[in-house]
Amino acid sequence: MSSKTKINLSAFDIFNTIFLSFLTFVTLYPFIYVLFASISDPFEMMRYNGFLLWPKGFSLEAYKMVAINPNIALGFGNTLFYVIVGSSINVILTSLAAYVLSRKSFTPRKYFMLAIVFSMMFSGGMIPTYLLVRDLGLYNTRWALIFPTAINTINFIIMRTSFLEIPDSIEESVRIDGANDFQVLYHIVLPLSKAVIAVITLFYTVYHWNSWFNASIYLTNRALYPLQLVLREILIQNDTAGMMIGTSSADNQPIGETIKYATIMVSTLPILCVYPFIQRYFVTGVMLGGVKG
């Protein structure tokens, strides 16, 4: 930005900075609170009512309880499965769709796009989809959480828009040498699209990590429950009883509270760790989809 003006802070700039700082604080404070509360002493937490600017006392009791809880460990394992297998299928199918529908030589291109975009605007709804999953025999299996959501149309559009950006000349020069469509995909399009593939992979990963509703309607076998569904029982339905092994009943309520905080920390930490890596790719990825798509 060329600027011949002096840098002078107007009242607006000061207000802006204060406001944005306040906004950042409000955004972050809930997490800070949860962090401090999770390492605080349970009994002091119970007596204390107010802002937490630092932990009250220190105790890792809550984390101990979380670590030995079999449901949470199982939930973690299941979610890892859904993330790895689910996201792989997601990315593969989305890439195939984006690739084929970005090739001008593909004659039915327009019709496919129409059908896909229409499906975004009108759908059968919760009940017909539920009945379909049951009729397909996917009910109460892991695949109920993977197949029905195999392609997210918005992600597909983002990827396709990005594939369309690759100049025709590169593809043409390889075709002259006799490359077929598979080879163009594998040797040209994919290597040039690492950024958008990374973004879409992360979108799907975050989706699988956070999802619980489909599991709640399709799974009755607790051994298949993803992490967030386990969390829902603990955090929302207030069911911490199963977690407190080896504590006396007098201790239960305060520990129950700090257990909730520890559970939130443990389930959100993976996302927070991946976050710095995600962050770099975002603006590019969303820009592609939004501004141009």
Place this chain on the structure above:
Amino acid sequence: MGLNKVIKTGIISKTSILDILKKEFLKNKYLYIMITPVFLYYLIFMYQPIYGSLIAFKHYYPGISVFSSPWAGTYYFEEFFKSYYFFRLLRNTLLISVYNIIFGFPAPIILALLLNEVRGRIFKRTVQTMTYLPHFISTVVVGSLILNFAARNGVINIILGYIGIGPIQFMIMPEWFRTIYVGSSIWQEIGWDSIIYLAALSSIDQQLYDACKIDGGGRLKQLMSVTIPSISPTIIIMLILRVGKIMNVGYEKIMLLYNSNTYVTADVISTFVYRKGILEGNFSYAAAVGLFNSVINLALLVAVNRISRKMSDTSLW
């Protein structure tokens, strides 16, 4: 059956449809192989349920196929329209969505505009990074944060206590539900939604600003004459998309936060479909309500797109 095809030399020859198809498949055989799983996915999981929503017009019971279920016509729709809950559900769905649009739609735009004015790059990046963090937190965690902070002895009531307002039991009071829902949605999405606008802002030609400054325009004038007109296509598209989702209020969060005390303002069409269909097994009825929802959604989307096309040059199609 034949197809007349005129070749450049003017000779008319007959090429059958089969030949054309064969040529197409040969040319693009790998593409067709690659698109097959995609095609199957959309056919099975997106289009079959559209066919399946026919059970809204039939007396469907599990075990019989959609095709052979007895015809019910508009029976379930009438039941829904005449039911005690109809107006409540419609009102709640619309109100929550409309509040979300009135308050939640401008917020990311304003944030983007404010961030755009920030001169310090590090500060700008930091605020951006921090504000879109909540978008990645699951609904379950957000729900539990809300339940925790809005509880009787939660942080919000502590703050209210400082200014002398007695503890309010937010989560069981219907009049607070919409505020909590919309407020938490803004908290969670303001950063993420602002990305699109920031991207649009960063692509505005600097020369437009220079021209405005030469004409003596101060910051406000620049905002009104350059910035806002430049991003208005983005704003309009996002608004169309938003309105097109009016009937699809984010039911996951509602489901986690509502209780029988707050049904009167919190129960929306989607949560009703869930209870009637999945929990109670009243499939035809729930499907009818769901179909009603989808149709209204589509109609709104088409209407808003048409209005936008007439009033500005921007539209989705």
